[in-house]
Amino acid sequence: MPYPEFPSDCRSLLCKYLTPELYDTLKERRSRYGFTLDDLIRSGVANPDSSIGVYVGDEESYDLFAPLLDPIIREYHGVDPEAGHRSDMDPSHLDVADPDPEGRFILSTRLRVGRNLHCFPLGPAIARRERLIVECMAVDALKKLEGDLAGTYYPLSGMDEETKRRLIEDHFLFKEGDRFLEAAGLNREWPEGRGIFHNEEKTFLVWVNEEDQFRIISMQKGGDIRAVFERLSRAVGSLQRQLTFAYSGRLGYITSCPTNLGTAMRASVHIRLPKLGRDREAFETITGRFHLQIRGIHGEHSESEGGIYDISNRRRLGVTEVEAVKEMAEGVKALIEEEKRRGA
Structure with a gap:
C-alpha cells in the first residue's frame, strides 16, 4: 500500500514517527515469517485513535523495523531500548x-x-x-x-x-x-x-x-x-x-x-x-x-x-x-x- 494518510487529529505514536521517507525505507523489508511494514502498522492505520498503533509479528521484526519501533518504545517506556533489560522475579527481593x-x-x-x-x-x-x-x-x-x-x-x-x-x-x-x-x-x-x-x-x-x-x-x-x-x-x-x-x-x-x-x-x-x-x-x-x-x-x-x-x-x-x-x-x-x- 502507499504511505497512509492519517487524519489531522491522529495522536498515536505511529502517526508521530512514521514519515513518508521512513515508510519508503522500510516498506520492502520482510521477516522470515513474511511480516511486513504494512502488517506492522495495519491496526494503527485502521484505528487512527490508537495510542500506539503497531503490533509486531515476530522477534526479528523488532530489529528489522527498529527505525520506527525504537522511537515508539523510547517514548512509551521512557528509556533507551539500547540500554538493555534486566529481569528479577525473586520474591525475597520484594x-x-x-x-x-x-x-x-x-x-x-x-x-x-x-x-x-x-x-x-x-x-x-x-x-x-x-x-x-x-x-x-x-x-x-x-x-x-x-x-x-x-x-x-x-x-x-x-x-x-x-x-x-x-x-x-x-x-x-x-x-x-x-x-x-x-x-x-x-x-x-x-x-x-x-x-x-x-x-x-x-x-x-x-x-x-x-x-x-x-x-x-x-x-x-x-x-x-x-x-x-x-x-x-x-x-x-x-x-x-x-x-x-x-x-x-x-x-x-x-x-x-x-x-x-x-x-x-x-x-x-x-x-x-x-x-x-x-x-x-x-x-x-x-x-x-x-x-x-x-x-x-x-x-x-x-x-x-x-x-x-x-x-x-x-x-x-x-x-x-x-x-x-x-x-x-x-x-x-x-x-x-x-x-x-x-x-x-
Missing part, C-alpha cells in the same frame, strides 16, 4: 507490605506477565497450524504444574454452556479481541487454539493464545501483593523449565505490543477511591508520580463504576519485575493516603 491491611480500599490484586515461545511467530503473524502447536505445548506444560498451581485447561473451541457460564461468572473468560486486535490479525480462526487454565483456588490463571501466547496471572482478594507475586514467580519458573520463551537482552520478554516489552508485567489492583476519583487532576498527579495507569473496572477503554478503578504500572522496560511491583505498591499506598485525607 520488600512490600499490604497497602490496605484493614481491607477498606483494595478489592483485589492481580499480577500478570505475557510470554511468547522462542522461534514461533507472534499473534499477528502466526498461522493456524502454529497456533495449535503452541496450544498443545502449553497444555502439556500446564498439566505438569503441582501443588496449589495444579488445575484444569478449558479450550474455548467447543466449550459447553455450563463451563462458559462459570468462567464468565469468575471473570476468567476472555472474549474475541477488540477492533485494535482485529485489525492486527490477532482474531484469526477464533476461537480455535485458544483456552483458559486455572487452579482449584482460582488464584492462578493462564490465558493461551490471546494477545500473547501466554498470559500468566496470579490474583487474589485484598492487598497482599507479596503473596500474589510469590505465586506468580513460582508459576513462571515452573513453565520456564519446560518452555523456552522469547527474550532479548535489549528488549526483555518479546510481546506483540511494544508497550508490554521488558518485564511484560502488569501489576494491578482494583481499588475503591470515590472521593479522589472526583478530582481527576489530583488523581493523575499521584499516578503520574509513580508511573501508574488509571483504567475503569473492566480494564482498558472502560469507565469506573462505583468509584472503583484498575490501577497498574505503566513502566515495563528498563525496570525489573520487583521494581515494577514495588513502584505500584508505593503508588497505591499514596492513593489510599489521599483518599483518607479527603475523609474516607
